[in-house]
Amino acid sequence: MLGFLLRRLAASLLLLLLVLTFTFFFLRLLPGGPIQFFEGQKVLTPDQQRNLERIYGLDRPLPEQYLRWIESVARWDWGTSLSQQRPVSTVLREALPATAALALAALAVEYGVGLLLGIASALRRGSAFDHAIRVVTLLLYSQPAFWLGLMAILLFSYVWPVLPAGHMRSVDADLMSPAGRLLDLARHLLLPALVTGLSTAGGSTRFLRASLIEVMSQDYIRTARAKGLSERRVVWVHGLRNAVAPVIQVFAISLPLLLSGVLIVEVVFSWPGLGRLTFLAISTRDYPLILGSTALSATLVILGNLLADMLHALVDPRVRDA
Amino acid sequence: MPRSRLRPPVLLWGGGAIAALLLIALAAPLLAPYDPNEQLDPPAGSYRPPGTVLAAVHLTDGSWRLAEQARRTPSGIEISRRDAVETLPASRVLNLTPGGVADRRVYLLGSDRFGRDLLSRILYGARVSLAVGVTAVLLALTLGVAVGSAAALGGRLADAVLMRGVDALLAFPKLFLMIALAAFFRPGPVAVVVLLGGIAWMEITRLTRAELLSLKSRDFVVAARAMGQHPLATLWRHLLPNAFTPVLIQATLLIGNLILLESSLSFLGLGIQPPTPSWGNLIAEGQDVLVQAWWIATFPGAAIAVTVIAFNLLADGLRDLFDPRAQSAGGDAMLPAP
Numbered sequence: 001m002l003g004f005l006l007r008r009l010a011a012s013l014l015l016l017l018l019v020l021t022f023t024f025f026f027l028r029l030l031p032g033g034p035i036q037f038f039e040g041q042k043v044l045t046p047d048q049q050r051n052l053e054r055i056y057g058l059d060r061p062l063p064e065q066y067l068r069w070i071e072s073v074a075r076w077d078w079g080t081s082l083s084q085q086r087p088v089s090t091v092l093r094e095a096l097p098a099t100a101a102l103a104l105a106a107l108a109v110e111y112g113v114g115l116l117l118g119i120a121s122a123l124r125r126g127s128a129f130d131h132a133i134r135v136v137t138l139l140l141y142s143q144p145a146f147w148l149g150l151m152a153i154l155l156f157s158y159v160w161p162v163l164p165a166g167h168m169r170s171v172d173a174d175l176m177s178p179a180g181r182l183l184d185l186a187r188h189l190l191l192p193a194l195v196t197g198l199s200t201a202g203g204s205t206r207f208l209r210a211s212l213i214e215v216m217s218q219d220y221i222r223t224a225r226a227k228g229l230s231e232r233r234v235v236w237v238h239g240l241r242n243a244v245a246p247v248i249q250v251f252a253i254s255l256p257l258l259l260s261g262v263l264i265v266e267v268v269f270s271w272p273g274l275g276r277l278t279f280l281a282i283s284t285r286d287y288p289l290i291l292g293s294t295a296l297s298a299t300l301v302i303l304g305n306l307l308a309d310m311l312h313a314l315v316d317p318r319v320r321d322a
Numbered sequence: 323m324p325r326s327r328l329r330p331p332v333l334l335w336g337g338g339a340i341a342a343l344l345l346i347a348l349a350a351p352l353l354a355p356y357d358p359n360e361q362l363d364p365p366a367g368s369y370r371p372p373g374t375v376l377a378a379v380h381l382t383d384g385s386w387r388l389a390e391q392a393r394r395t396p397s398g399i400e401i402s403r404r405d406a407v408e409t410l411p412a413s414r415v416l417n418l419t420p421g422g423v424a425d426r427r428v429y430l431l432g433s434d435r436f437g438r439d440l441l442s443r444i445l446y447g448a449r450v451s452l453a454v455g456v457t458a459v460l461l462a463l464t465l466g467v468a469v470g471s472a473a474a475l476g477g478r479l480a481d482a483v484l485m486r487g488v489d490a491l492l493a494f495p496k497l498f499l500m501i502a503l504a505a506f507f508r509p510g511p512v513a514v515v516v517l518l519g520g521i522a523w524m525e526i527t528r529l530t531r532a533e534l535l536s537l538k539s540r541d542f543v544v545a546a547r548a549m550g551q552h553p554l555a556t557l558w559r560h561l562l563p564n565a566f567t568p569v570l571i572q573a574t575l576l577i578g579n580l581i582l583l584e585s586s587l588s589f590l591g592l593g594i595q596p597p598t599p600s601w602g603n604l605i606a607e608g609q610d611v612l613v614q615a616w617w618i619a620t621f622p623g624a625a626i627a628v629t630v631i632a633f634n635l636l637a638d639g640l641r642d643l644f645d646p647r648a649q650s651a652g653g654d655a656m657l658p659a660p
Contacts, residue, residue, distance in 0.1 A: 007406050018490035026502075138638075142578065142630035147605055147623030150612060154620075158613050260497035268609075277442050278498060279590060282505050294502045298494045305493075 004313055012306045017070075017297060023272065023295045024069050078292035083284035088292040091277065095293075099273030102196065103262050105189050108195025110204055110258070111251075117201075118208025122243075125213060133205065145261045149195045149268035156191060164188050164269035192269040196261045200254060202210055207250050212243040245316045252308030255301045259307030333639025339632035347448040354442035355428065359597050362427060363388040366403040367437025369615045370429045377401065378425040380416040388437070392422040399423065422651040432617035434607060440618060443599040451629065455581040456516055456632050459573050461519025462580075466526025467569065471557055473527065474534035486530070488524045496521055497586060504592040514593045518580045529572050533565035567644045571637050578633035585626050601626045 017197055044052070053059045072078075078088035122131040133303075157165035164170070164187060174186050215221065216239050224238045263275030270276065275292055281289035346353060353496065361367075366388040371533035377392035379401060387410075391403035398412040399422065417424040431441040473484040491499075500517055507513040537543055538561070546556045588602025590608075596603050601622040608619025 015486075015490055015493060018486060021491055022490060041464060079649045081592075138631060138634055139627075142627055142634055144582050144589075144602075144605075144626050144630075146586060146589050147619070147626065150605065150609060150619050151623070154612055156617055256492070256495040260586075261493035261500075263495070264499050264590070267590065275498075278501060282501050282590075282592065285505065287505070290502050290505055294494065297498045301493045301495060 001099075005310065008306060008309045012190030012302050013241075015302050019298045019302065020070060020073060020295060021066075023291055024066055026291065072296070076122035078295075079288040081281075081286055081289045081292075082288040083281065083289065088288050091289060092274070092292055092296055095272065095274045095277045096101065096296075098271060099262060099266070099275065101185075101189065102192055102266065102271060102273055103258060104260065105193035105257060106200070109193055110201045110254075113198065113201040114208055114247075117205040119212060119235075119240070121205070122209045122212035122216070133209070137202035137205045140198055141200070142202075143197060143199055145199040146264045146268050148199055149192065149265050152191050152195055153268070163191050165257075166268075168272055192265050192271055195268075196258070196265045199261055200258055203254065203257075204247065204250060208243065208247050211246045212239060215239050215243045218242075241315060245312060246317070248308050248312045252305045255304040255308075259297050332635055333643060336635030336637070336639050337630050339628070340636055343448065343452065343629055343632060347452050350445045350449055354439075354445045355430065356442045358438065358442040358446040358599055361436040362386045364435075364437040366534070367429075368435050369611065370433040370437070371615075372430065372432040372440075372617050374429040374432065376427045376429075378417075378427045379410065379423050379424050380425060381410070382414050382416055388427055394418075394420065394422055398470040410602055431621050432615065434615070434618055435611070440604075440621060443604060444531060444601070444622055447599040447601045447604060447622060448625065448629075449596060450594055451581055451584060451602075451626070454511060454518070454521025454584050454594070454600075455577045455583065458515045458518035458522065458580045458584075459577045460463055460516060462522040462576060463569070463573050465519065465523035467530050467562070469523065470527040471562070474531045474538065475553060475557065475561075481531075484527075488527050488614055492524050496583065499581065501588060501590065501592055506539055506585065509592055509595050511594060511598075514584055514587060517587070518583060521583075522576055522580055525571060525576070526569060530565060533568055534561050537561050537564050567640075571640045571644065574633055574640060575635040578630040578637070581626065581630055581633070628649065 050059070057065060060068070076089045078092065080086070081088045082089050084091055117137070121130045124130050144163050153165045166188075166317045168185065168188050169181070170176075170184050170188075173181055176184060216235075221234060221238055224234045229238075260276075262273065263278065265271070266273045266275035267279050274297060278290060278293040278297075280286075281293065335466045356362075362378065363386050370376070373610070376388040376390060378390060379387040379389060379399065381387060387401060387403065387408075389403045391402045393400045395409065398410050399415055399418060400407060400409045402408075412418055415423065427439075429439055429441075431439075431444065434440060434443070469484055469488070473481045473488075476484075500521055503520070504513070505518055507517065534557075543556060543560050546560050547553070551559075584593055584600070585602030585605070588600045589606045591603070591606060594600035594603055596607070604622040608615065608617075612619055
């Protein structure tokens with residue numbers, strides 16, 4: 001198990017380094033270069049420009065700059081946001097919890113719905129219920145998430161006003177009791193989490209259904225039944241455990257999709273997270289912030305992959321011995 | 323078996339819907355009731371709900387007046403526009419009839435801020451969305467098959483370098499990468515196609531590589547190579563034709579996904595730019611007036627959903643038809659590409 005973990009960790013670190021390298025050279029391809037962004041409309045003398053280049057280390061050879069950048073990123077120093085005039089790392093740190101909350105809630109919705117519908121339709125394979133689920137999942141993953149969000153706002157904030165239309169907390173949240181604040185957060189979280197989770201739940205439902213059907217036709221399931229185990233035990237203990245392993249892999253694959261969904265849903269619901277931040281950074285051409293948040297989201301994906309690999313190894317011994 | 327009876331209809335429904343959509347897009351100028359950019363009397367025509375019928379009064383100076391009601395009077399015509407009553411002399415009106423005026427303006431799906439007809443804009447938007455989606459997939463297909471073939475046949479080093487690069491690119495959430503890239507492009511249809519294609523080829527690469535690797539050691543391929551066939555000829559004659567089906571299915575799924583991505587990008591204001599209508603930027607226009615004019619955001623979104631459903635149905639149907647393994651697993655062993 002330890003050897004497996006170390007191998008996966010090394011591979012993830014390598015991937016992380018590749019991602020950061022891409023980001024760095026992407027930064028170099030920018031028209032203009034960082035100095036021009038700083039001076040804005042003002043005209044700098046060549047002397048001033050050289051000085052600035054020296055201050056920011058831009059006069060050094062490219063390989064050295066690259067190493068310095070990697071080192072500073074490792075210290076969680078992503079440069080300075082041009083639109084906010086604050087360190088990118090501070091801005092990102094403030095946005096991360098909001099995105100984490102939304103992403104976790106969306107994951108809970110996605111896998112809650114996915115497990116429930118996936119198992120139910122696999123056990124009633126070929127029935128009218130199964131076909132209905134097939135149609136529902138098709139509908140779910142064919143919707144633009146931002147449109148689903150707008151329709152949810154229209155329905156639940158205006159036509160039938162039961163939930164807030166956006167933002168993370170009410171204006172008077174600071175005056176509430178801790179429990180009231182939590183409830184307030186939950187009320188704000190509900191619509192965006194449902195929208196993000198449901199728009200990705202279609203895929204996981206289908207995958208779990210296919211996976212469970214495959215497992216339930218295996219010999220060991222027949223053996224389990226022949227031993228006289230109850231159907232409930234056969235499905236839940238022998239079937240599901242083996243069907244869940246590939247689902248964990250899909251969880252890793254669907255992470256980038258989830259983050260993309262979170263990004264646009266954050267914009268629709270004015271949710272103060274990473275996605276909305278990136279969007280605002282684009283509108284203000286805040287290049288360091290754009291690159292910082294893109295690299296950070298890629299890092300999150302890689303960490304998610306690593307986590308999925310570990311979970312997979314946990315439920316399937318064949319993986320860790322391979 | 324209910325499943326086998328279900329199968330052909332899935333393919334038929336998907337294929338039929340796409341054929342219909344393509345026809346609609348091609349025939350948009352014939353089908354659209356009005357010019358999608360025509361702004362007829364914006365003060366009276368803006369934000370009209372679906373089903374609104376207005377009398378269109380053509381004036382001698384060439385302009386139009388829209389009115390809820392037009393009543394003939396002995397000297398001319400009396401029109402009411404947004405509760406303001408106005409009397410126009412007969413000499414100023416071109417399309418006068420004994421009962422009122424000869425023309426009307428019908429907003430079947432409502433109108434937008436400038437009094438433009440939403441139905442016409444959605445029909446023209448179909449051209450943009452479909453063209454962008456299909457072109458981008460062709461680009462992704464070309465790139466993906468080329469890189470995938472190079473990785474599968476180019477030796478271990480090429481394989482390792484290319485596939486690690488693909489892994490690194492796949493680690494970026496697509497929308498993040500797209501908007502990061504979009505910041506450096508002048509937005510427009512060409513940029514959108516390049517962006518979408520440039521972001522979607524990695525999955526095609528993975529699939530092509532996997533297919534080619536499993537085909538490479540098959541007898542007919544080994545025989546072709548043993549007979550001295552050039553590797554590229556083997557690729558073209560034997561390997562790619564046999565890998566065609568799964569790649570085609572993946573590409574069909576991809577069209578739907580890329581139409582979704584294009585709409586997201588245009589919704590964020592980084593894709594197709596107004597006044598050119600695309601479904602995504604129509605929804606963006608509707609977002610600001612969601613409550614006052616719900617139809618502007620609602621109908622284009624429904625158009626996207628129908629289109630994407632059609633492409634996904636087609637992919638489902640193709641998979642059921644060509645992939646017996648997926649059938650035994652329930653027909654849905656493959657996920658829509660993330």
